[in-house]
Amino acid sequence: MINAFGYAAPSPKAPLAPFTFTRREPGPGDVVIEILYAGICHSDIHQVRDEWGGATFPMVPGHEIAGRVTAVGSGVTRFAPGDLAGVGCMVDSCHVCSSCQEGLEQFCDDGPVWTYNSVERDKKTRTQGGYSNVIVVREDFVLKLPASLPLSHVAPLLCAGITTYSPLSRFGAGPGQDVGVVGLGGLGHMAIKFARSMGARVTVFSTSAAKEKDAATLGAHDFVLTRKAGWGAAVAGRFNLILDAVSGDHDLGPYLGALKRDGNLVLLGAPEKPLSVHSFMLISRRRNLTASLIGGIRETQKMLDYCGEQGIVSDVEVIPVEKVNEAYERTLAGDVRYRFVIDGATIRP
Numbered sequence: 087m088i089n090a091f092g093y094a095a096p097s098p099k100a101p102l103a104p105f106t107f108t109r110r111e112p113g114p115g116d117v118v119i120e121i122l123y124a125g126i127c128h129s130d131i132h133q134v135r136d137e138w139g140g141a142t143f144p145m146v147p148g149h150e151i152a153g154r155v156t157a158v159g160s161g162v163t164r165f166a167p168g169d170l171a172g173v174g175c176m177v178d179s180c181h182v183c184s185s186c187q188e189g190l191e192q193f194c195d196d197g198p199v200w201t202y203n204s205v206e207r208d209k210k211t212r213t214q215g216g217y218s219n220v221i222v223v224r225e226d227f228v229l230k231l232p233a234s235l236p237l238s239h240v241a242p243l244l245c246a247g248i249t250t251y252s253p254l255s256r257f258g259a260g261p262g263q264d265v266g267v268v269g270l271g272g273l274g275h276m277a278i279k280f281a282r283s284m285g286a287r288v289t290v291f292s293t294s295a296a297k298e299k300d301a302a303t304l305g306a307h308d309f310v311l312t313r314k315a316g317w318g319a320a321v322a323g324r325f326n327l328i329l330d331a332v333s334g335d336h337d338l339g340p341y342l343g344a345l346k347r348d349g350n351l352v353l354l355g356a357p358e359k360p361l362s363v364h365s366f367m368l369i370s371r372r373r374n375l376t377a378s379l380i381g382g383i384r385e386t387q388k389m390l391d392y393c394g395e396q397g398i399v400s401d402v403e404v405i406p407v408e409k410v411n412e413a414y415e416r417t418l419a420g421d422v423r424y425r426f427v428i429d430g431a432t433i434r435p
């Protein structure tokens with residue numbers, strides 16, 4: 087076994103604290119990675135506070151992992167010690183169902199093995215995440231990172247990046263397309279960068295007037311303040327695609343009304359309460375309400391390669407692990423531009 091150290095939530099809603107545990111001994115197909123940076127995702131907060139249910143403790147969160155390979159198993163062919171490597175939201179799947187065969191491991195019929203708060207394929211070993219100093223992952227779920235980009239800014243691409251890149255790619259964002267982004271946070275800021283790089287016209291919807299300048303700096307063409315009465319009428323029937331990255335309760339009606347015929351509203355956030363939709367908002371223009379969940383390993387690698395070619399990274403604030411609880415509170419308050427990333431050098435016993 088490999089001794090590991092990280093920060094864990096000992097129980098629901100409890101502050102994260104130092105935690106010593108073990109990783110499995112690497113097998114022939116495994117890659118051992120020293121974690122250099124770990125992004126903080128809003129879903130980490132949901133999980134450690136058991137807001138979605140089913141959480142187990144102690145829990146080491148973190149599924150935006152950037153690091154360096156320190157050892158590989160005898161059967162590993164794509165990585166060698168010294169290589170840069172990333173780990174996203176998944177560390178395994180069944181490999182045999184139709185979704186896995188199509189490169190959509192996130193929809194594995196048997197359930198993917200999530201990077202933390204999950205169970206390995208042996209059905210008994212609990213997974214622990216990236217707020218730690220080392221991780222052992224089978225080669226199939228390890229990603230190559232662009233050497234041209236700063237690792238601290240690459241880490242959030244493993245979740246925030248692929249979560250926004252995947253639906254933009256799937257629904258054909260590009261020249262001649264109007265794309266809306268609801269919410270300017272960790273996901274929203276990546277959606278702007280990707281949509282703009284693909285050639286689409288980008289509009290940000292936000293409840294905060296203070297975000298308008300940031301939206302323009304990130305590449306958005308237009309900004310809609312949704313606290314303003316009657317804002318929906320000005321954009322009715324305009325958009326081909328809208329990505330909704332809001333995790334709190336909100337009214338979907340005006341965003342559906344902003345879609346063209348056959349337009350798509352894609353949910354990326356996960357509000358705690360069910361959202362209500364009037365059927366005629368869909369029927370009247372054959373609009374589509376759908377959702378998206380990260381991407382498969384092949385698509386995630388494609389996204390990372392694209393980021394390397396385009397020079398796309400996340401805007402981050404790097405923090406020592408000792409400030410993780412403060413970072414959680416600041417994330418909930420919207421006080422981050424736009425992703426916290428933990429410096430792995432500070433995750434030491």
